[in-house]
Amino acid sequence: xKTLVLLASVSAFAFLATGCGATPAYxxxxxxxxxxxxxxxxxxxxxxxxDHLLMLRGAGNLSIxxxxxxx
Numbered sequence: 001x002k003t004l005v006l007l008a009s010v011s012a013f014a015f016l017a018t019g020c021g022a023t024p025a026y027x028x029x030x031x032x033x034x035x036x037x038x039x040x041x042x043x044x045x046x047x048x049x050x051d052h053l054l055m056l057r058g059a060g061n062l063s064i065x066x067x068x069x070x071x
Contacts, residue, residue, distance in 0.1 A: 051057050
């Protein structure tokens with residue numbers, strides 16, 4: 001009997017821990033595009049940091065990239 005209760009509780013935990021079997025919020029293609037946009041933004045910011053470190057651009061330019069917020 002203890003084994004049955006333990007098995008039922010482990011099964012219930014596994015079911016709830018996986019999001020109740022729900023599908024992912026984004027498809028693989030959408031998620032890949034999100035990651036690519038993030039990487040692109042990060043690399044642009046790294047480029048800005050390097051330019052600032054090497055003093056390749058004058059002061060006062062926070063970023064030359066067109067950054068839009070979706071808030």
